[in-house]
Amino acid sequence: MHTSSYDILVNKEYPLNCTYTPCDLVFLKIPFAPSYEKPVSGDVKESLLSGQLGKYFLRRKAAEAVYHLFQRALEQDIDLYGVSGYRSYERQEQIFKESLKKNGLAYTNQFIALPGCSEHQTGLALDVSAACVGYELEQSFSHTKEAHWLFQYAPLYGFILRYPKNKEAITGIAYEPWHIRYVTKPLAFYLTKTKMTLEEYHKLSFSP
DSSP states (O other): OOTTOTTOOOSSSSOOOTTOOOTTEEEOOSOBOOOSSOOOOSSOOHHHHTSGGGGGEEEHHHHHHHHHHHHHHHHTTOOOEEEEOOOOHHHHHHHHHHHHHHHOHHHHHHHSOOTTOOGGGGTOEEEEEOGGGTTOOOGGGGGSHHHHHHHHHGGGGTEEEEEOTTOHHHHSSOOEEEEEEEOOHHHHHHHHHHTOOHHHHHHHHHOO
């Protein structure tokens, strides 16, 4: 499958090349969780994307969709914040190594994708949080009104909850109520209605 496809499957079995960077990354015009890093704007630059500031970018179509999703949230008094968008191979490698040192192998394998195996490298995934959980990426987010709203409205804008509960054996990743993935509206509706993961969809759609 071509890396530009919006339904691209990325996991341990289907990793991305270490040199892959989407060609249409744009700056996200949404509120982000407070950070010591200085937000950036303007043209996409390789030096920014390879480091921590790459998180403020997504592929153009996904960025437009998430902008409208967040605008809808704002209109309904739902306080959502972006935490991490695009992530380069090098940045994922750094995060993986830091987690190994801090949290150990068991936790890291459960929550942190190997370099090349992270959806964030596609520029189609966004981690989302809320002030009520301290802008953290933790499973308690699933109990918030923000998460309940997100689960309901994300498919209307082309996003799915990529790593749902009770699908860990299929996705290879623990339940992440904060991780949404752009797949286009038709596919988001289909996957939400059928409660299928991308792994199940690809097995059904692309197997001989």
